[in-house]
Every structure is written in structure tokens, then in C-alpha cells.
Amino acid sequence: MARLLSVQCVASLRKSRIHLRAAALSINKRNYGSKKGSSTEYLSQSFGPLMHYQKSLPRLPIPKLEDTVRRYLAAQRPLLDDDQFRTTEKIAQDFQNGVGKQLHEELVAQDKNNKHTSYISGPWMNKFLSDRFSVIQTNPFILFHPDPKTEYNDQLVRATNVVCSAVRFMKTLRAELLEPEAFHLNPAKSDTDSFKRFIRWVPSSPSRPLDMSPFLHLFNTTRIPKRGRDELFTDEKARHLLVMRKGNMYVFDIVDRDGNLVTPAEIQSHLKYILCDPMPAAAFPVGVLTSENRDVWAGLRDKLISAGNAEDLRIVDSALFCLSLDDESMKDHIHIAHNMMHGNGCNRWFDKSFTVILTKDGQAAINFEHSWGDGVAVLLFLNEIFKDTTERPLVNPGSAAAAVDSASAVRRLQFNLDSELENGIKRAKENFDSAVSELTVDAIEFKKGGKAQLKNSKMSPDAVAQLAFQMAFLRQYGQTVATYESCSTAAFRHGRTEIIRPATIHTKRCSHAFVFHPEQHSVEQLQAMLSECSKYHGQLTKEAAMGQGFDRHLFALRYLANSKNEALHSLYSDPAYAAINHYILSTSTLTSPAVNLGGFVPVVPDGFGVGYGVHDDWIHCNVSSYPTRNVHEFLQCVNKSLEDIFTVLEGKTLK
Incomplete structure (x- = not known):
């Protein structure tokens, strides 16, 4: 389910990275004059109309079925024991080689006949309106x-x-x-007034617009x-x-x-x-x-x-x-x-x-x-x-x-x-x-470090925040659970959102080392684990932002089967599929000079709704829960996890 502000990973290709968070939507400098009316009537005068880029927006890709199944199984691995995983793996491969292949081909054909939109737009809207x-x-x-x-x-x-x-x-x-919202592959050249005057006459540009x-x-x-x-x-x-x-x-x-x-x-x-x-x-x-x-x-x-x-x-x-x-x-x-x-x-x-x-x-x-x-x-x-x-x-x-x-x-x-x-x-x-x-809300402000220090350590700030949530839940409940991080696919025509799955084999291994056995690992080993988590999270973010996750694809295939009144494959009745879509940790991030706080309720009765932001020198979390979870204790565990992570990044031994 799309949560708070799925803008945190709007795609950016700058320096070959697809990793633009809410900064892509930071407040732009606007020209407040308008030749169409009084300056009190308008906010700005764009060099190109808002929908100028819509026709040139790339279409949201449908992932290859084998990639979707591979990513699905990779996300299932940290949530299942060996026997459970073998069962789920067999079911997923049967889906890929049988019903799933047929549904995928039909979805691709359907998408080719609807080039004005994306394969997910209609089904996703229908899901919301049908809830x-x-x-x-x-x-x-x-x-x-x-x-x-x-x-x-x-x-x-x-x-x-x-x-x-x-x-x-x-x-x-x-x-x-x-002005159409865009991110720029080469800001020095494309994020200029002269370039914008020129680009209004051409259909595409070295800047990548977002779906408006x-x-x-x-x-x-x-x-x-x-x-x-x-x-x-x-x-x-x-x-x-x-x-x-x-x-x-x-x-x-x-x-x-x-x-x-x-x-x-x-x-x-x-x-x-x-x-x-x-x-x-x-x-x-x-x-x-x-x-x-x-x-x-x-x-x-x-x-x-x-x-x-x-x-x-x-x-x-x-x-x-x-x-x-x-x-x-x-x-x-x-x-x-x-x-x-x-x-x-x-x-x-x-x-x-x-x-x-x-x-x-x-x-x-x-x-x-x-x-x-x-x-x-x-x-x-x-x-x-x-x-x-x-x-x-x-x-x-x-x-x-x-x-x-x-x-x-x-x-x-x-x-x-x-x-x-x-x-x-x-x-x-x-x-x-x-x-x-029954709804409880609590918040923390971690003031011992933030984005600047993490980037100096060559760590993804978002990866560190997500890792802290994994460590916190493990510390509090002794489990690794299904986690949802919202990611925008607005770089594509009628893109909506994709899911980043922050619970990985890397975060599970790292969390266990920090929470249960820190004395068994050197500072260098713990730093290497942190780096591994950061790199893999960056890969997942890049894939999701480019429409290469697995969740929306599997959802669309299920939606297609339902629309034809076909019996669903056992992949969708597998308890592991239900569990991975039971988002105990539902998370979304937002950072903007205009924003003080954001939040939402948990999406499941036994979950947490985690709104967070990583600022230059501090990190905030605003978390909601129902009585089955203790939000106050969870945030204490988040704070402890962040303290441990920053301690290790500073080269110090955990106590």
C-alpha cells in the first residue's frame, strides 16, 4: 500500500545513480512575474507548460518475469526458515514456468495496447477505490x-x-x-533559464521530468x-x-x-x-x-x-x-x-x-x-x-x-x-x-549524527535509517519481519509507487551481529557489514525507482487473473506471500525545508507506521502503533541502534 510520501526515491540519474529523495522536490527558485496576469494571481511563469513533457515521459517498464521471481525470493529469504523457503521457492518457480508466464504475456500485450498510461495505474487506482x-x-x-x-x-x-x-x-x-518538476542529469547545463527557454520547443531533454x-x-x-x-x-x-x-x-x-x-x-x-x-x-x-x-x-x-x-x-x-x-x-x-x-x-x-x-x-x-x-x-x-x-x-x-x-x-x-x-x-x-x-504515537529526534556524517562515511542515509528499524525490531521482538518502504515511480508516465524491501539477508546478518554478538566482531567487520547493507539498499532503491521491483508486477498479474475470473495460482495462497505483504514495518521518508513532520497509521493491527527524515545533522522518527506493539520501547530501540551504528562508523568499539 502506498504510504506517506513516496517521493523519497524519485529516480535521479545524476552521476549514474538513481537515488533522488525528497530533495528532487525541494523548493525551487521561482520567477514570480507573469505575463498572463497580475503577479498576485500566479506563483510563477514557467518556460514550458506543466504537461509539456508528459508525452515524452518513458513508459513504466514491466519487469521480466524471471527477474520478478528472483527478487521476490530474495525478499522472502530473510523472513523464512530453510524448509519454508524451499516450499516457497518451488511454488514461485512453478508459477514462473506455468500460469505466471501466460499471465505475464497477456499483461505485456495489454500494456502495448494502452500506451497512454502505465500497466499499474488503473489496477492501483481501482485497489484504493475498492478498499x-x-x-x-x-x-x-x-x-x-x-x-x-x-x-x-x-x-x-x-x-x-x-x-x-x-x-x-x-x-x-x-x-x-x-514549471514541470524535473531532476537534472547535468544541472549545470539543464537547470538554467536559457536551457528552459530552449527546451520548451523540443519534446525531450537531458533533464528527466516527473509525471504531473x-x-x-x-x-x-x-x-x-x-x-x-x-x-x-x-x-x-x-x-x-x-x-x-x-x-x-x-x-x-x-x-x-x-x-x-x-x-x-x-x-x-x-x-x-x-x-x-x-x-x-x-x-x-x-x-x-x-x-x-x-x-x-x-x-x-x-x-x-x-x-x-x-x-x-x-x-x-x-x-x-x-x-x-x-x-x-x-x-x-x-x-x-x-x-x-x-x-x-x-x-x-x-x-x-x-x-x-x-x-x-x-x-x-x-x-x-x-x-x-x-x-x-x-x-x-x-x-x-x-x-x-x-x-x-x-x-x-x-x-x-x-x-x-x-x-x-x-x-x-x-x-x-x-x-x-x-x-x-x-x-x-x-x-x-x-x-x-487505540492509536499511540511517539517520536524521537536523534541528534548525534545525520546525513552529512553518513555521506562522509560513504553510507546511504536512508539505508542507515532502515537498518536502524531492522535492528530495533530485532532487539525488541527477536524477529525480522516484512517491511515496506515507499518509492515513487513518477519518472514514468502514470507511474505510481514501487516497494523497496529493506529487510534483506544483509540487514538480518548485520542486525544479529550488532544486537546479539557485537563482541564477536571487530569494528572493521561491523563497518564492512554496514557498507554491505548500504550498497544493497542502494541497489534495491535504484531498481524500485526504475520500475524494477517485484511487488507491482505480481499485483498486476493477480489483478489480471481476477479480472478474468481465473483461479489464482498457489503462489498467492502461499502463507509466505501473505506474510511478506503483512507490513509490520510500514515506512516512508520525507525531507524538505518546508516540512516539520509527517505521519500515518499502521497498515496492519500489529504493525508500526514509521515516518522519518534524515537531516544534515540529526534524524527524526514519528511512529504510530496499536496496543499489540509498544511504540515507546520501539523508539528506544531505534535510538540505541542509531547510537551503535554511528559509534561503529566513528571507529569505536561497542560497549
Whole structure:
């Protein structure tokens, strides 16, 4: 399952390495002038339209079946004993030589007939929309850094500036003035203004663009619950914002009839009106229904429509995005993570493509629905919003709100609710409270080393973080378990994600040496093991980023067999296949100057949801779990593992 921000391994071929993490999406220098309109209307003027490179993007390759089976077995090796592995190996080889070969040939033929997209795009979207569990289990959050000018972290000021910047981003996007995101094989030559002016006239370049198609669903989009399979709804004509406060829902236009941004002072006035509204918390907050099981929510939505709420639901669904204004101030990062991940369930519409959450003390985050896209689009958007609001805010702490009639401009939605709907909302709230009451979040900041020191030691920072998680789980539970690391394949047309499998025979051997028998190995031997883990992790990252993992291929073959109503091969019923896809360690990384924190819930009841970032001189981890796992102890073990790794890299003996 795609997790938090699968941007951490967007492919980069610089210096023959395919290893670009979130730095590929770091904040770009933008030219804020625009010849298509006022500079207050647009964020940038691109030298080439956003979708300029789409047709020239390479197609996502389908791996060779023998490579997929080989990689699958390599990932299974550290998870199985010898007898289990022999059984799984025999099943996998039978699949490769029989049914799998036939399915693979059909998949390749099907892919050749659909050159406009990728082989995984449709099946992966269908998987998300067909999942029936609550979207809280898949919606990640990303927390903005506070505005460096502290006075701009006032809730009203920051909310106004974020809304204005979001509209400017949308207008820049739709006017095709937003610069396509790309990584550069030779930045000195290709990442220049003169080159970009030239390249707008040619179909391809020595820079590698990223797939920008998910941006089509960034605004005015909502996931609509349907029985069996949801739908995505987009209405680009809508001009209004959805604002939620105390579970009450408000709308007002933030784009005028001519397509221009409503004046920031007016937006400030309308938001101030909502923040000052004495209306008590909604007795029956309809938004909590979006946290329900999808089939349950679909049935209740039908009842809402039958009760005369079709127009209000259409207004919610078509809004540019949702702004949630929370009345709470945040105590610490743990409180922030809980609030941005789920809140109280009443002041969210989790089905919106994204929601901007702003707390009373000005903490800002994006919570996004995952079916329409992955971290590439969300991180670029977040980076641009942070840059625009901090460098060129349209509203200042001393700015006066416009003297306009906000009471007339702002409409509070009032749903017609009968007793059946009220009971449905009560049950949804009870289910929500029960689910989140079991969720625990904790975080650490490891301050004894980071990216700079690791690179000096010729170690992959991401490999070291992942190795620390392997060591930690082994130290805590004595096991090596299925681990998921999200990797973007956005370098390909309609690429989504692939999985890096960080649990390897190398990390298992290294973890056992560090955790159980450090005295039996010299510092040089332990350093060699670390280097081996780093190199192999780099290879896995490169393969995944280039579409050469095994998970999406096996998923697509299974999807194809199901679509033909064929019986599945025993590979898919093998307990080892179920175990390797039971992601006890679900991990995703993000590093950006705009980002303070990110997180998500575990994907399985007995798992950890691990959001992390490796910075220049420190490493942070934000981890969630349910009662079957002890997140506090796990993070203590992560800290110990990092201490041991850095000790060995410094040439010191472990104590």
C-alpha cells in the first residue's frame, strides 16, 4: 500500500545513480512575474507548460518475469526458515514456468495496447477505490514548518495566506505557468533559464521530468463513497472553499466570476467571520461519516441524498479544497501528530483530495486522500505554498479585514437529518473514537549524527535509517519481519509507487551481529557489514525507482487473473506471500525545508507506521502503533541502534 510520501526515491540519474529523495522536490527558485496576469494571481511563469513533457515521459517498464521471481525470493529469504523457503521457492518457480508466464504475456500485450498510461495505474487506482476500510488508514499528513516570522503564525493570518497561495498555485497550474518538476542529469547545463527557454520547443531533454498527471485531481476533487467501489469526482468550474469549524461547515467563493483571486482582505474577513461565529459545535457532525467503513458511508450518503441534501453534498464535493479551523492549541509533536492524522473526526471531510488543517496556535498541515496520487504532487504543492506564504504573504498581522458583508457572502451548510441519519452519525463517532483511542504515537529526534556524517562515511542515509528499524525490531521482538518502504515511480508516465524491501539477508546478518554478538566482531567487520547493507539498499532503491521491483508486477498479474475470473495460482495462497505483504514495518521518508513532520497509521493491527527524515545533522522518527506493539520501547530501540551504528562508523568499539 502506498504510504506517506513516496517521493523519497524519485529516480535521479545524476552521476549514474538513481537515488533522488525528497530533495528532487525541494523548493525551487521561482520567477514570480507573469505575463498572463497580475503577479498576485500566479506563483510563477514557467518556460514550458506543466504537461509539456508528459508525452515524452518513458513508459513504466514491466519487469521480466524471471527477474520478478528472483527478487521476490530474495525478499522472502530473510523472513523464512530453510524448509519454508524451499516450499516457497518451488511454488514461485512453478508459477514462473506455468500460469505466471501466460499471465505475464497477456499483461505485456495489454500494456502495448494502452500506451497512454502505465500497466499499474488503473489496477492501483481501482485497489484504493475498492478498499472498504476507513480512509483514515490510508490518509497521511504532512506538517508545515512554522512561519519563521512568528507573528505570521496567527491562525487567521496564516489561514488567509495559505488559502490565497493555494488559489495562486491552482491558477498557475491551470494557466500552464507552473514549471514541470524535473531532476537534472547535468544541472549545470539543464537547470538554467536559457536551457528552459530552449527546451520548451523540443519534446525531450537531458533533464528527466516527473509525471504531473496527478495534479489534475489536486483541486475540486472528492472521493465519493459507493457500494463496492468508490468514485473520484472533480468539478473544475466550482469557485468556493469549504471551511470546517466545530464540525460546522461553511462555504464562500475564493475565486470571482472572472477567475481571479478574491481579494485577500475579503478572504480574511470571511475567515474571521467564521472564527467568530458563536455557533456551538455541531450536535450531529456530518463530516464524521467520512471516517466510516466505505460501504456503511455509501449507504448513509444515499440516505442523506434521499433526505434532501443532494445540493449541499455537491457543494462539499466540488469545493476547491477543505480548510479545517481547529480551536485547540497544540501541546507537543505527539498532540500535533494525533490532531493532523485524525483529530476528533468531526471537523474533517476526509474524502477531500486534501484538507489544510490550521490549529488555534497556527500549526498548519495537509491531510490528503491517497487514491488520486502520491507524495510527488502533494510535496510540490506544500513546498510552493510554504515558500509563497513565508516570502510573499498577501496578509500581514496588522492587515485590516475588508469591510464587506461576510454574513451574506458566507453560507453555513445545514443538512436535513432524520433519526436514522442522526443514529448513523452517532455510530460513526463511536466507531471513530474506538479506533483512534487505540492509536499511540511517539517520536524521537536523534541528534548525534545525520546525513552529512553518513555521506562522509560513504553510507546511504536512508539505508542507515532502515537498518536502524531492522535492528530495533530485532532487539525488541527477536524477529525480522516484512517491511515496506515507499518509492515513487513518477519518472514514468502514470507511474505510481514501487516497494523497496529493506529487510534483506544483509540487514538480518548485520542486525544479529550488532544486537546479539557485537563482541564477536571487530569494528572493521561491523563497518564492512554496514557498507554491505548500504550498497544493497542502494541497489534495491535504484531498481524500485526504475520500475524494477517485484511487488507491482505480481499485483498486476493477480489483478489480471481476477479480472478474468481465473483461479489464482498457489503462489498467492502461499502463507509466505501473505506474510511478506503483512507490513509490520510500514515506512516512508520525507525531507524538505518546508516540512516539520509527517505521519500515518499502521497498515496492519500489529504493525508500526514509521515516518522519518534524515537531516544534515540529526534524524527524526514519528511512529504510530496499536496496543499489540509498544511504540515507546520501539523508539528506544531505534535510538540505541542509531547510537551503535554511528559509534561503529566513528571507529569505536561497542560497549
